[in-house]
Amino acid sequence: MEGTLVLTNFKNYPQSTLLNAETLLSQFAGIKKPAGIRLVYSVSPIDLGLARMFRDLELFAQHVDHDDPGASTGKITMEGLIDLGVTGSLLNHSENRIGSYAIEQTVVKSKRLGFEAVLCVESAEEAEKYATLKPSYIAYEPPELIGGDVSVSTSKPEIVSDVVSICEKHDVPVLVGAGVKNRNDLVKSLELGARGILIASGIVKSGDPVTSLTSLISS
Ligand code: G3P
Numbered sequence: 636m637e638g639t640l641v642l643t644n645f646k647n648y649p650q651s652t653l654l655n656a657e658t659l660l661s662q663f664a665g666i667k668k669p670a671g672i673r674l675v676y677s678v679s680p681i682d683l684g685l686a687r688m689f690r691d692l693e694l695f696a697q698h699v700d701h702d703d704p705g706a707s708t709g710k711i712t713m714e715g716l717i718d719l720g721v722t723g724s725l726l727n728h729s730e731n732r733i734g735s736y737a738i739e740q741t742v743v744k745s746k747r748l749g750f751e752a753v754l755c756v757e758s759a760e761e762a763e764k765y766a767t768l769k770p771s772y773i774a775y776e777p778p779e780l781i782g783g784d785v786s787v788s789t790s791k792p793e794i795v796s797d798v799v800s801i802c803e804k805h806d807v808p809v810l811v812g813a814g815v816k817n818r819n820d821l822v823k824s825l826e827l828g829a830r831g832i833l834i835a836s837g838i839v840k841s842g843d844p845v846t847s848l849t850s851l852i853s854s
Contacts, residue, residue, distance in 0.1 A: 638671040640772070640810060640831030641821070641852060642753065643838050644697065644725065645678045651839045656682040660689050662845045672852045673831070677725055680711060686720040695753070696724035698731050701740035713741075713750050723751025723771065725833075729778040735764070742768040753810065753833075759797040766805040773802050773809055774833050780813035782836050787813045788823035799828035818851050 643663075645651035651659055656678055668674055677695040678685060686694040700710040716724065726741055727733050733741075738754065745752040746769070754770040756762045762773050775798045780787055788795060788811060795811055802809045811824045812833025824832055834851070841847040 638673045639821075639825065640673045640675060641848070642675045642677060642695065642725075642774075642810065642812075642831065642833045643848065644728075644812075644833055644835040645676060645682070645839060646697070646730070646835050647679050648835075648839050650844075652679045652682060657685060657688070659839075659844060660685060660692060660694075663848065664689065664692055666845065666849055666852075669852055669854065674848075674852070675723070683711075683716065683719055683721055686716075690720060693723075694721050695751070696721055697728060698733075699724035699726060699741060699745075699750075699752075701737060701744045713744060713748055717748060717750060723753060725774070726752050726754050726770070728755045729757060729776055729781060738765060739768060742770045745770070755833075756798070759794055759801060762798045762801045762809075766802050766807050769805055769807055771808075772830070773798065773807050774812055775809060776812040776833060778813070783814045784816065785814045786816065786820040786823070787811045788815075788820055788827055788829075790814070792823075792827055795824065795827040795829060803828075818853070821851055 675693045702710040704712050704714050751771040753772045753774050755774045799809050808830040810831045811829045815832050815834045816837040838844045838847045
């Protein structure tokens with residue numbers, strides 16, 4: 636988990652699902668990563684099988700369940716993901732909130748299986764509540780800024796700093812997301828103590844995802 640994590644969430648945008656997901660991943664595979672940058676792509680559940688095709692890229696799920704393999708219709712098992720080559724997942728994203736029981740069970744299981752859990756929270760209070768579980772990352776995303784043009788680091792710097800100090804006490808690195816668009820937003824987030832960002836529309840809906848991602852990570 637070294638370096639700055641830039642996690643691109645493909646969501647279920649038409650531009651980044653099915654054939655377009657495959658095309659995007661092929662294009663992203665050609666990006667030259669600067670030292671210290673870690674690129675992860677969080678693909679839609681319908682595209683998780685692409686992990687078999689893109690072994691050289693780090694693919695995450697957008698959600699994972701704590702259910703074991705077997706009679707668990709519709710659930711996404713961690714064991715299944717690991718088998719596919721998917722090494723981590725978002726959890727409790729604002730667009731797919733789960734309860735505290737499921738969060739706790741899933742984080743505990745992720746630690747047991749060595750699977751990375753990026754636990755999303757909407758407030759400093761939630762960060763406080765879940766930091767003791769010690770997920771791989773806590774990702775702070777204020778829901779009202781998601782998909783917009785104002786970055787979390789510009790709009791909520793104090794809350795980002797609060798989340799960072801809460802999580803520091805438990806040795807949990809913080810990511811921030813919502814409205815992130817460019818290098819400036821990334822740099823500001825790092826200055827506030829975050830260890831990386833979550834980004835979706837700023838890449839996927841930019842019209843030129845490769846250039847958007849490349850310029851975000853290049854100094
Ligand atoms: O998971 C990242 C996402 O919720 C942020 O979305 O479009 O504001 O970058 P966006």
